[in-house]
Amino acid sequence: xxxxxxxxxxxxxxxxxxxxxxxxxxxxxxxxxxxxxxxxxxxxxxxxxxxxxxxxxxxxxxxxxxxxxxxxxxxxxxxxxxxxxxxxxxxxxxxxxxxxxxxxxxxxxxxxxxxxxxxxxxxxxxxxxxxxxxxxxxxxxxxxxxxxxxxxxxxxxxxxxxxxxxxxxxxxxxxxxxxxxxxxxxxxxxxxxxxxxxxxxxxxxxxxxxxxxxxxxxxxxxxxxxxxxxxxxxxxxxxxxxxxxxxxxxxxxxxxxxxxxxxxxxxxxxxxxxxxxxxxxxxxxxxxxxxxxxxxxxxxxxxxxxxxxxxxxxxxxxxxxxxx
Numbered sequence: 001x002x003x004x005x006x007x008x009x010x011x012x013x014x015x016x017x018x019x020x021x022x023x024x025x026x027x028x029x030x031x032x033x034x035x036x037x038x039x040x041x042x043x044x045x046x047x048x049x050x051x052x053x054x055x056x057x058x059x060x061x062x063x064x065x066x067x068x069x070x071x072x073x074x075x076x077x078x079x080x081x082x083x084x085x086x087x088x089x090x091x092x093x094x095x096x097x098x099x100x101x102x103x104x105x106x107x108x109x110x111x112x113x114x115x116x117x118x119x120x121x122x123x124x125x126x127x128x129x130x131x132x133x134x135x136x137x138x139x140x141x142x143x144x145x146x147x148x149x150x151x152x153x154x155x156x157x158x159x160x161x162x163x164x165x166x167x168x169x170x171x172x173x174x175x176x177x178x179x180x181x182x183x184x185x186x187x188x189x190x191x192x193x194x195x196x197x198x199x200x201x202x203x204x205x206x207x208x209x210x211x212x213x214x215x216x217x218x219x220x221x222x223x224x225x226x227x228x229x230x231x232x233x234x235x236x237x238x239x240x241x242x243x244x245x246x247x248x249x250x251x252x253x254x255x256x257x258x259x260x261x262x263x264x265x266x267x268x269x270x271x272x273x274x275x276x277x278x279x280x281x282x283x284x285x286x287x288x289x290x291x292x293x294x295x296x297x298x299x300x301x302x303x304x305x306x307x308x309x310x311x312x313x314x315x316x317x318x319x320x321x322x323x324x
Contacts, residue, residue: 002179004037007047008106017042019063021099023050024074024118024149025140030093034138035151042067050097051077063099072100072124096140098149100124114151115143122146156181157305160215160245161200162208162236163226164191167251170294171224173199185211187232208236217243222301224281225250234263241273247304249281249297283310 004020011018021038023030031052038056039047040063050059055077062075078094098118108114111131117123118140131154138151159175161168164186172182176199183202186192192205204211208225217223223240225248227233233250237260240248252260257279264274282296283303303310 004039004048005106005109007039008102011039011041012102012104012106017067018102019067019099020102021050021059021063021097022116022149022151023095024098024116025096027078027094030095032095038063040064040067051095055095055097059097059099066099066101072098074098074118074123109153111154112152113138114153116149116151118147118149120146155220158183158215158218158221159301160185160212160217160221160223160240161226162186162212162223162232164188164197164203165226165290166196167226167290167293167297169197169199170291171226171298172197172201174294174298176201183215185215185236186227208232209239212236212239212243217245219244219246220305221245222247222305223249224297224301228252228256230260230263233260234267237264237277238267238269241269241276247278247301248276249278249300251281251293251297252279254280278304 008018008020019040021040023032023034023036026034031054032050036050037048038050038059040060044060044064046056046060049056059075062073066072075097076094077097098116100116101124108126108128110128113129113134115127115129117125134150134152136152138149140147140149142148156179158181159171160183161171162185164184168184172184175182182200183204184192184197184200185204185206185208187205187207189205192203194203197203204214206214212223217240221244223245225233225236225240227236237248237250250257250260260279261274265271278300281300282293283299285292285296285299287293287296300310
């Protein structure tokens with residue numbers, strides 16, 4: 001969403017009119033989740049995606065009509081036999097896409113929900129309600145007799161990395177592309193520099209337990225420990241496992257993991273808590289370099305967050321999209 005807002009702001013600053021297409025509802029195996037967006041400028045430039053390429057050309061044509069003075073519109077795309085070689089979703093799903101014009105300002109944002117009227121005389125009108133007024137995922141609902149898309153927004157997921165290593169930089173760079181907030185914690189000031197770690201949103205020169213205590217390790221936080229020293233590993237993992245982070249992982253050989261487990265038990269960590277520890281961290285991708293290791297770890301983090309096993313899709317019999 002941050003990148004989409006930047007694209008819109010840049011174009012509006014140049015005096016361009018912009019159309020915004022948003023996926024407001026999906027059914028069955030949809031290629032993009034609710035909230036996915038496509039920006040269409042009046043010059044025809046596209047940024048983002050609502051279907052991974054299946055219906056973007058038609059959405060762009062619809063957006064051009066809206067920019068030329070047409071009314072905002074709610075579009076539905078699916079797949080039928082006679083659509084198979086035309087406009088549709090070969091994956092078998094169905095999506096509803098709302099197209100609106102943005103003339104002068106960006107939609108409001110923050111912790112809460114952005115409400116967009118989808119039909120009727122007020123179609124396209126937006127309002128923002130504060131955090132807590134609407135709970136649950138982004139969805140279409142009826143408010144005061146109107147069909148409305150409630151886009152629930154809040155703080156991004158957080159990745160906290162203990163250990164200012166080259167893998168930490170690669171992890172934070174990759175997670176940043178996904179829109180995550182990233183933090184690196186390490187007590188060694190010579191390693192915690194912007195020259196070595198340009199990507200993290202925050203650098204904390206602190207002992208791991210103290211640094212993690214300063215951060216809010218909520219249920220949408222992943223903690224990855226990249227250090228190989230007991231004096232750093234044990235306090236980091238003891239603190240992380242006592243918190244609410246949905247993922248706690250640590251790199252190291254199986255021998256290292258065994259010794260680390262003993263130290264954690266001696267430090268008072270329970271067997272039940274240790275069951276939460278992903279060690280060695282990552283999926284079995286054959287990763288070798290820091291960048292490959294980061295992909296392996298981040299892939300496991302994403303799988304755990306989505307409640308998936310992280311196996312090969314070709315071996316999966318069920319739906320492949322998280323919304324399914």
